[in-house]
Amino acid sequence: MYDFIQKFHSGWAYLALLLLVVAVVNTASGFFANREFTGKDRKIALFGLIAAHIQLLVGLVLYFISPLGLALLGEMKDASARLTSLEHPLINIIALVLITIGWSKHKKQAESAAKFKSILIGFGIGLLLILSRIPWALWL
Template sequence: MYDFIQKFHSGWAYLALLVLVVAVVNSFIGMSSKKEFTSKDRKIALFALIAIHIQLLVGIILYFVSPLGFASFGQMADKALRLTSLEHPLINIIAIILITIGWSKHKKLVASESKFKTFSIFYGLGLLLILSRIPWNMWF
């Protein structure tokens, strides 16, 4: 069971990151070109939100069944264990909160430029935080 969840978490991460990058790039392009915010733009941001939340749910399950997660919480002297048991989950939860705030804020806005700007800021910050805490040595 653990192996399947771990492989799914690692594999889904590629898709979730790709969709999030597309959403951030789309929001920057929309903001800089001053184009109209369409349903296509909303769907791109929504798919990124859904993909990231699925990644969070799988990650929470993995955290409690993994020997590198909650079980190794007391071993903070080891950098690799600290990354997987504390830094990676905490920073990614903060990033997902920022992405969710960006989604919620855009619904209250009317102007297209404001919507693109909101997505650029919140999704962009979320993406940067996620990229900063990925255990890159486990990816390749």
């Protein structure tokens, strides 16, 4: 069970990152081109939001069933142990909160530019945080 969830978490990460990148690029192009915010733009951002939340849920399950997750919390001097047991989950939770705030704020906006800006800021900062805490040595 643990191996399946770990592989799913690693594999789903590619899809989640791709959808987040597409959402950020689409939103940035809409913002800078002064386009109208359409249903297509909303759906692209929504797919990125959903994929990121699924990744978070799978990651939390993995963290609590992993033999490494909580056991490594006492070994904060080791950089790789600290990354996988503390930094990766904590920063990614913060990133998902920012992505969710960006999504929620866009729904309250009336103008297209404001909608694009809310999503761009929330998703953009969230994506940067996620990319900063990926355990690249384990992932590639």
